[in-house]
Amino acid sequence: MSYTTQMDAAKKGIITREMEIVARKENMDAEVLRELVAKGQVAIPANKNHKSIDPEGIGTGLRTKINVNLGISKDCPSIDAELEKVQTAIDMKVEAIMDLSSFGKTEEFRKRLIDMSPAMIGTVPMYDAVGFYDKELQDITAQEFLDVVKKHAEDGVDFVTIHAGINKSTADIFKRNPRLTNIVSRGGSLLYAWMELNNQENPFYAYYDQLLDICEEYDLTLSLGDACRPGSINDATDASQIHELIILGELTLRAWERNVQVMIEGPGHMAINEIAANMLLEKKLCHGAPFYVLGPIVTDVAPGYDHITSAIGGAIAASSGADFLCYVTPAEHLRLPNLDDMKEGIIASRIAAHAGDIAKGIKGAKEWDYKMSKARQELNWERMFELAIDPEKARRYRKESMPEHEDSCTMCGKMCSMRNMNKVMAGKNINILREDD
Known part of the structure; x- marks a missing residue:
């Protein structure tokens, strides 16, 4: 029996090769996984043209996954420097890499990234449109935006962030409810500007069915972006954010009717006491679709340490139902992260994801901690290093300050x-x- 997408296969009762791989990784029965994919509660982003991918699942009952943002910019255009980060991220076993390149002809970097990466690859085609066409934002047509999405799909991208929820009604809500930090989403702000400059509806909302045609053809997963995510704790859980979330829930159902897999993107900056309620709102309003969160960053006053503010929020979010965490580095809000920033961001995000998995009761999560505690009780240093999230740093710290007695520390x-x-x-x-x- 033939199928077009992972969701189409799941609805037809077919367990795909990708589902079998994910089920083994998650210690889950493949039939249980198939049912979750059919319901849209699990997504397996795996473009038909991404030949090097080692598939992962995102969603209900699965380990919390993490994403690393990379890519060239006008001020830091070195493809080789970014590819070094890519290789390091792959070596650190991240599950996803998003190419957020925002300068020039980005195709070379994107294609090399897809060719070398077993991790799933995401992009924001909106970023690429200006450079792709060498046009000012206002002059790009609706069809040209869609054509960029198709180009990314042809190249093998597994998921795309599309800010389809910032339509005219969401924009009106935003105008009537002033915010401290306005629209901080880069893609969302560009789309809002395009709509205002051209007095037109968001092209991704107006031509959503054409977007779904592309997704269905390549099994491209839609990551429905949150243009109105809060950029400060002051703006969290406000009218703009919630109105957009309702729109995203409606778009989710339309995508599922076409067997297109969906993830929902979420906040953002948010006080600790609002995180659990926001996770519940997303799952309710978006029908149990996997939730992909940036942070949440729980305080606005720690530039240089936002991998920590994000990890705090990410752990709470994951324990409350978030399925996918976007890492944040110490360089957030300050500059393009370097290699060391990226490493710190990955480790902080992995800690948050694992802490969330313990709380969610994910199979195998507590067992990892049990093994570490057993090694500590036995003073088995080598075993502790093997089990550490960052073995390299643990070994280095031990070596830098060796005790007089081997069965102790300094x-x-x-x-x-x-x-x-x-x-x-x-x-x-x-x-x-x-x-x-």
Whole structure:
């Protein structure tokens, strides 16, 4: 039996090769996974033209995945520098990479990225349109925007962020409800500007069926972008954000009717006490579609440390139902991240994702922590390094400050609680001041 997309196959009762791979990774029965894909509660972004992909699932009952944003800009146009980051991200086993290139002819970087990456690849075609056509924003036509999406799909991109929810009605809500930071989404702000300059409806909303044609042809997953995500905790959970979310829920159902997989993108900047309610709202209003969040960043006052503010919010979001976390680096709000910034962002995001998985009861999550605790109890340093999220840093810290006694560290020495409890429970003398017998 033939099928067009993962969702189409799932609805027809077909377990695809991609579903089999994801089910093995998640220790899940493939039939259970198929049912979740059929319902739209799990997406498996895997473009038919992305030959190097090692598929991953995003959604209900699965491990929380993380995404890394990379790409060239006008001020930092080096493709080789970005590809070095790509290889490092792949080595660190990230599940997704988004190419957010926003300068010049981006096709070379995008194609090389897709060719080398087993991780799923996402893009925001809106960023590419100005450089692709070498036109000012106002002069780009609705059809040209759609054509850029098709070009990305042909190249093998697995998911695209499309800000289809910032339509005329959402724009009217935004105008009537002033915000401190207006529209901070780069793609969303460009679309809003295009709509205002041309006095036209959002082309991705007006020609949504044509967009779905492209997605269906290539099994391109739609990541419905949140143009009105809050850019400050002051603007969180306001009328613009919620109105757009309602529109995204309607667009989700239209996509599913065409067997197009969907993810929903979410905030943004948000106080801790609002995160759980926002996760519930998304799942309710968007019919259980996978939720992809940026952060949330829980305070606005920590430039240089936003990998931490984001990890705090990401852990709470994941524990409350978010399925996919977009990493944030220490360079957020300041500059294009360098290689070290990217590494820190990845580790912080992985910690948040894993913490969320523990709370959600994801199979195998607590077992990882059990193994680490067992290694600590046994003072088995090599095993601790093997189990660490960042083994390289753990080994380096240990090596930089070696203790006098191998069964301790330089913080506690022979007062180490693990060492002494092991000894006393084995009926041995502790010998803190004297040499061991």
